[in-house]
Amino acid sequence: xxxxxxxxxxxxxxxxxxxxxxxxxxxxxxxxxxxxxxxxxxxxxxxxxxxxxxxxxxxxxxxxxxxxxxxxxxxxxxxxxxxxxxxxxxxxxxxxxxxxxxxxxxxxxxxxxxxxxxxxxxxxxxxxxxxxxxxxxxxxxxxxxxxxxxxxxxxxxxxxxxxxxxxxxxxxxxxxxxxxxxxxxxxxxxxxxxxxxxxxxxxxxxxxxxxxxxxxxxxxxxxxxxxxxxxxxxxxxxxxxxxxxxxxxxxxxxxxxxxxxxxxxxxxxxxxxxxxxxxxxxxxxxxxxxxxxxxxxxxxxxxxxxx
Amino acid sequence: xxxxxxxxxxxxxxxxxxxxxxxxxxxxxxxxxxxxxxxxxxxxxxxxxxxxxxxxxxxxxxxxxxxxxxxxxxxxxxxxxxxxxxxxxxxxxxxxxxxxxxxxxxxxxxxxxxxxxxxxxxxxxxxxxxxxxxxxxxxxxxxxxxxxxxxxxxxxxxxxxxxxxxxxxxxxxxxxxxxxxxxxxxxxxxxxxxxxxxxxxxxxxxxxxxxxxxxxxxxxxxxxxxxxxxxxxxxxxxxxxxxxxxxxxxxxxxxxxx
Numbered sequence: 001x002x003x004x005x006x007x008x009x010x011x012x013x014x015x016x017x018x019x020x021x022x023x024x025x026x027x028x029x030x031x032x033x034x035x036x037x038x039x040x041x042x043x044x045x046x047x048x049x050x051x052x053x054x055x056x057x058x059x060x061x062x063x064x065x066x067x068x069x070x071x072x073x074x075x076x077x078x079x080x081x082x083x084x085x086x087x088x089x090x091x092x093x094x095x096x097x098x099x100x101x102x103x104x105x106x107x108x109x110x111x112x113x114x115x116x117x118x119x120x121x122x123x124x125x126x127x128x129x130x131x132x133x134x135x136x137x138x139x140x141x142x143x144x145x146x147x148x149x150x151x152x153x154x155x156x157x158x159x160x161x162x163x164x165x166x167x168x169x170x171x172x173x174x175x176x177x178x179x180x181x182x183x184x185x186x187x188x189x190x191x192x193x194x195x196x197x198x199x200x201x202x203x204x205x206x207x208x209x210x211x212x213x214x215x216x217x218x219x220x221x222x223x224x225x226x227x228x229x230x231x232x233x234x235x236x237x238x239x240x241x242x243x244x245x246x247x248x249x250x251x252x253x254x255x256x257x258x259x260x261x262x263x264x265x266x267x268x269x270x271x272x273x274x275x276x277x278x279x280x281x282x283x284x285x286x287x288x289x290x291x292x293x294x295x296x297x298x299x300x301x302x303x304x305x306x307x
Numbered sequence: 308x309x310x311x312x313x314x315x316x317x318x319x320x321x322x323x324x325x326x327x328x329x330x331x332x333x334x335x336x337x338x339x340x341x342x343x344x345x346x347x348x349x350x351x352x353x354x355x356x357x358x359x360x361x362x363x364x365x366x367x368x369x370x371x372x373x374x375x376x377x378x379x380x381x382x383x384x385x386x387x388x389x390x391x392x393x394x395x396x397x398x399x400x401x402x403x404x405x406x407x408x409x410x411x412x413x414x415x416x417x418x419x420x421x422x423x424x425x426x427x428x429x430x431x432x433x434x435x436x437x438x439x440x441x442x443x444x445x446x447x448x449x450x451x452x453x454x455x456x457x458x459x460x461x462x463x464x465x466x467x468x469x470x471x472x473x474x475x476x477x478x479x480x481x482x483x484x485x486x487x488x489x490x491x492x493x494x495x496x497x498x499x500x501x502x503x504x505x506x507x508x509x510x511x512x513x514x515x516x517x518x519x520x521x522x523x524x525x526x527x528x529x530x531x532x533x534x535x536x537x538x539x540x541x542x543x544x545x546x547x548x549x550x551x552x553x554x555x556x557x558x559x560x561x562x563x564x565x
Contacts, residue, residue, distance in 0.1 A: 049564075078397075080395070085388070088391050091387060101317045104310050106396055
């Protein structure tokens with residue numbers, strides 16, 4: 001059995017009587033992008049902070065690359081690049097100086113790596129602008145540069161696209177995909193932006209009120225939430241015969257006596273309607289439906305959806 | 308550890324540390340000038356009396372200056388969210404704390420060195436007597452030892468700074484209260500007697516060490532009394548407080564949520 005990049009076992013965080021993370025078990029495979037999806041305050045940042053030991057664990061365990069974090073924390077940290085909540089840098093220093101400082105602390109100082117990291121995130125090398133004068137997007141880019149500068153095996157990124165413009169978001173998405181696909185980096189990313197997670201992650205964990213509700217692969221979720229045609233007729237059994245014989249439609253499911261869901265792509269709605277009417281079947285409803293990840297998210301969290 | 312210390316200096320670039328130093332030096336020089344007797348009062352100014360009188364004020368001000376500096380450098384790490392970044396590198400709580408103490412100590416040495424230079428210049432310009440190479444050398448040596456002991460004596464305040472995180476007011480209040488305790492009788496610079504309180508308070512330890520040094524160096528010239536408290540025991544007590552409060556500060560840093 002392959003060693004997981006990150007594995008948590010019953011990870012729990014309590015502040016007095018309030019439980020903010022409750023027995024969370026996440027399984028991040030090596031080399032994949034794992035998206036932690038949840039509304040604001042769901043517990044995403046707390047999970048990441050517990051993984052990084054920035055906050056204490058009330059109960060449970062974290063294993064990174066097979067090693068329990070409490071046993072070898074120092075050696076493990078050097079294999080992780082992270083960004084948690086707002087980027088923390090020294091306002092009186094430039095972006096390059098900030099990167100130099102953190103590289104020095106890591107003991108991995110090299111001019112080329114700073115230059116390369118800044119170029120990767122689209123920031124100028126040796127710019128005179130201090131961090132205090134950076135826009136939110138620039139600050140976020142610098143934080144990503146700092147997370148990748150030491151070529152870590154794993155990236156833990158909490159809301160990394162916050163403050164980025166649409167082009168910046170697309171660039172960041174491509175960068176993370178590239179780092180995962182080409183360099184085999186394991187990425188744990190959290191976001192409340194559902195569309196981003198669905199475009200980026202291989203596996204998705206949905207967290208709500210500190211509880212991990214679902215942990216599924218993107219393909220499983222796609223399958224579960226794929227597009228379909230909803231058909232309401234006088235008799236679903238008779239209609240199924242017509243669909244198979246006359247319209248060559250076989251990928252469908254009969255929901256009840258009157259309702260059918262057709263999953264087969266590129267079918268002609270007009271032809272279906274015509275064939276059923278000519279066979280004497282009353283068509284009450286015929287419409288294309290898109291059961292999106294958002295619908296699924298709303299369904300399982302019982303909420304009104306997220307951005 | 309060396310990387311952590313040199314990173315501390317990198318953080319000072321374009322910061323207000325230099326301005327802070329200039330302002331502090333101006334205050335220190337002002338103190339020296341304020342205790343300078345006018346030519347009408349005395350025929351000849353004594354260099355050692357000038358040193359002794361100025362130092363009483365300087366030590367008080369130096370404690371406040373170092374307290375403010377330490378508060379600034381600690382709270383800025385919390386305010387800028389850099390402490391979280393540092394701990395994921397990982398910089399250990401121990402490295403973090405000792406690098407900060409080291410910066411405060413270096414700043415303390417530079418300031419007290421500046422004070423000794425300033426005092427020598429004022430003494431030279433005003434034509435003070437007793438400006439022998441030995442006396443000037445001893446003034447520099449005592450200033451250096453005071454710089455180190457004062458920076459160690461403020462370590463208990465660091466615990467308040469760490470617990471307060473980015474709150475500025477509580478540590479500053481603690482610095483002021485802590486500094487003013489030196490004015491208590493039997494404690495620090497004002498009256499030293501063989502009292503238990505001189506041992507159980509880091510500032511008391513610092514005061515006894517200072518007064519013993521001054522007595523041993525200049526007792527033939529200055530009218531100073533030998534402290535009854537044992538300076539060796541004070542050094543042991545100061546080391547004990549340093550270790551206890553350093554350990555407590557490291558534990559507080561480790562226990563904190565970032």
